[in-house]
Amino acid sequence: MSFTDRYRTTADLPGTIPVFPLAGAILLPRGQLPLNIFEPRYLKMIDDAIRGDRIVGMVQPDGDEAILASQIDGRKPPLCATGCAGRVTSFAETGDGRMVITLTGICRFVLGPELPAMTPYRQFEVDWDAFADDLTPGHGQDEVSRERLLEILKEYLDTHGLQADWRAIKLSSNETLVNSLCTISPYGPREKQALLEAKTLEDRNQMLIALTEQALRELSPGDATVQ
Template sequence: MGLTDQYRSTGDLPGVIPVFPLAGAILLPRGQLPLNIFEPRYLKMVDDAMRGDRIIGMVQPDGEAAILASQMPGEKPPLCAVGCAGRITSWAETGDGRLVITLTGIMRFRIRSELAALTPYRQVNADWDEFAGDLVPGEGQAEVSRERLLEILKEYLDTHGLQADWRAIRLSSNETLVNSLCTISPYGPREKQALLEAKTLEDRNQMLIALTEKALREISPGDATVQ
């Protein structure tokens, strides 16, 4: 049984959750996101979550101005309407006061409203109903165009002189493959948000393929560099 399998329905999730605004970072259901926590407000957030249900919502600031504002202590920039909640599934202290945690995705949510919270971190009322299908492992993965995704992945890696663990890729389920590639993809906040909000797994897959095809078209063979 997985660490997030205890969430069987939207009623198993809290109505109010803390949120961690972070541009360019998305979490997807059953995916994993490592985080390096060092700001005092977010150290407090993790501390409180560990004493409670261990749930934190990942959400991006909404727009370029909001992204810049989010990097300034004490600022509360506008947030994108949709985020994804995760459970803290690993937690470690470092010698310099940081926390290194891993969030495992549970399901997406839509922000209904933000609380006037007294905590140093932000909290929102989360509406889960729109994304109830996220609680079904592998929902829609039979429709995923896996071969085309693997073709474009290989082309992207070859163009950039990168390697991949193809044995692990072959053993991955369609859901794990698509969501993992979306999480680590090099695209900007707007593109990441679109991937997060995709209605189905195949929609997300097709969007990822299209973004990668576009990125490859923008690189001429002479411009490609080995990294």
């Protein structure tokens, strides 16, 4: 049984969670997101999560001004309405006071009201119901256009002179492949948020393909062989 198999219905998930706002980073169901935690407020959040249910919500600041405000003076930025919760499945403390953790995605959520919490980090009520299918491993993966995704991935890697572990890719399920590529994709916060909010796995796959095709066109308008 995997770490996230214990969450079978939305009733197994908490009604309130701590959130970690981070631009350009998304977590997806059963995907993994490594994080290097060094700010005191988020070190406290992870400490509390480890002592509790180990659940943390990843969410992006909403808009460039919000991101800038949070970076400059620590103001609370407005947040995107949709995020994804993960379970802390590994953690290690470093000699310089940081914490290196891995979050494994559980389910997306819609933010509700913010709690008037006394903690240095933010906490919100959340609604899971719109994304209940996230709790079913592999939901919708039979509809994924895997061949086209692999074609565009190979073209992108070849164009940038990059290598991939094709054996591991071949063994990956459609869900793992699509969500992993979305998580590590080089696209900006708005594009990452759109990938997160995609209704189905195939919707996310098609969006990732389109973003990659566009990136190739912009890189080499006369040479990219995009179908």
